[in-house]
Amino acid sequence: MKEDVKKEIYLEIVTPVKVIYRGYVNSVILPVEDGMIGILPRHVNTLARIVPGILIAKTNKASSYFVVGKGFMEFIRDKAYIITDEAEIIEKINLDTLEKEENELKEKLKETQDKDIREEIKYALLLNSYKKKALQLFLKTKDSTK
Amino acid sequence: MPTLQQLRRKVKTIQNITHIIHSMETLSMVKIRALQDKALRLKPYTEELFRILEEMVVRIPDEYLNHPLIKERPIFKTGVLVVTSDLGFCGSYNLQIIDALEKFLNNKKSQNLSFYVIGSYAKRYLSQKKLNIKKAYFKFLEDTSFSHARILARELIDDFLKEEIDELYVIHFDFINIVRQEVRVHRILPMIPINLENKKEEFFIFLPSLSSILDPLLNDIIETQIHQIILDSAASEQAFRRFAMKRAHENAEKVYSKLLFQLNQVRQTQITRELLDITSSMETLEKEVK
Structure with missing residues (x-):
């Protein structure tokens, strides 16, 4: 039997203007200085500086695309907080x-x-x-x- | 008793003043809506940044706590940022700030103080008291863009790193909601995050590296904090102005109705007097004819 593991990450994207996204996803891919990093549930605690680029949040059904600016990402106990000076969800563009x-x-x-x-x-x-x-x-x- | 002419002139003046006050009230109402939105929306961002810093600080090795923006050093010079308005007509807004400043000065009497000032009111006050004004900034509460905050934050950080000041206090209004604003006096530099005692030995990875995160994070926090302070102060100023104008508007209307009553009275007595004159002269004329 497999261990019952948590399969979701809580994701929050905050900008000075508003909270862009708040919800549960299965994985996040985000741009950092050396390239892109992917984060799955139970990833090791991380603090990263993010650079302008494309952020992809995947759920079972679909994936949503965001463009983020400079900022920080904190991943701690299956919660990812993204703090950036600018962010936008692509679907509305x-x-x-x-x-x-x-x-x-x-x-x-x-x-x-x-x-x-x-x-x-x-x-x-x-x-x-x-x-x-x-x-x-x-x-x-x-x-x-x- | 004033003459009819005088009263007419007075009534007209009051009417004009009421119009102006009323338009000022509506104007600050419009402004406050936009500013309130901005100020309250920025709050979660600021809080999040602080939370990250707090969580980070308890997990990093001690040697990184020697970062100049975090580390406490012996205090010789204190910097104070005072935020007031450029314009008047805003009730007790500036007075409350000055009040807090006075209290602060009483506590810190012996120290070497230098002031950073936003707004002309505080500048006038401090130069009257012959206190050391290091820099004065104007029109920050009119244009509350982030670039202003960044300029100010960079200058403050620069002075702090050059050891021209060893700590920095801010006296400003905190905008809680449209009817509640409070004066806050607090220290923003050096940053000493709370709960340094309960250090955690948790594994954490830093990308790309700890030192390259810490520096921009701390700078970002101060910039956002300053921006929040400017937005809060601007929103509070407009709230105060709105209330002051509302009260002034009510008073002006009272005065207006009083004067109007007086005017009508004077006019009526004049008419009656004239009527009396006419009737009495008519009577004498009739008598003479007979």
Whole structure:
């Protein structure tokens, strides 16, 4: 007989603006400095710095895609807390609006000389590119399940 | 007794003032809604960061606790960040802050203090008392963007690391809800997380490494804390202003109705007097004709 193991992780994604996600999932894949790490239930306690990238939360039925910015991840006793300055769930994103935003940001980048603002815009552009990638991934998996 | 002309002028002035006060009230009501949202939404984020720090600190080796932002050092100079408003018309908002500051000064009399100031009210007050103002920032409560908080936090951290200050206190308003705001005086630097005694020997892995997490985490915490302080203060300021304006509006309306009554009285007496004049002159005329 197999030991009765917990098969779920409690996942919480918090940003300064709001709590993006709160719920139980089966696994999480998230971007850290050296690449991606996957977390399954009963993973060893971890504290990680996360970098901008794509975060995938998988449940038995489906997987949801998020784009996260800089931040931290704490995994302790089957609970994962993700604290990041920016996060968005991909399902709500529209490709057209994304491209529009990207063009606006690029134009702003040409206009401004301020170093801090330029950095902010570059960061937003980076997140935007990840959103695009994540959207493609999301659409692909959606098609394959059909 | 004032003349009709004077009263008319007065009534008009009061009317204008009431309009202005009323629009100020509505304006702060709109502002408060946006700010309250921001301030209350940031709270879970700040709490989460602190929780991580607390859980982390009890599990890391002692040598990492020597991080300059955590470690307590002998205190020679104390920095104080005082948050007040730039504009008036906000009731007892600034007075309550100054009150707390006075109490704080009484407790810390002997120490070498330097002040960081947000808002012109505190600046005026402190320069009157000839206290050492290190830096003053304005318009922070109008534009509460994160970039402002970051600038301020970086300067504070820089001064702290350069040992220009050995600890940092903040005096500001804590926004609890729309009818409740409290003055808070607390120390944010150096950060001493609670429960250092119950150290746990639990296995923990750090990615990429402990030292590369600790530094950005601590910086992030201070930046978010400062942002929270600015948002709380801004929301509280608007709440105070709204209440002050509401009271002023009520009073202005009272004065207005009183004056209007007086005006009507004066007008009526004038009319009666004129009528009396006319009738009496008519009577004399009639007598003369007879």
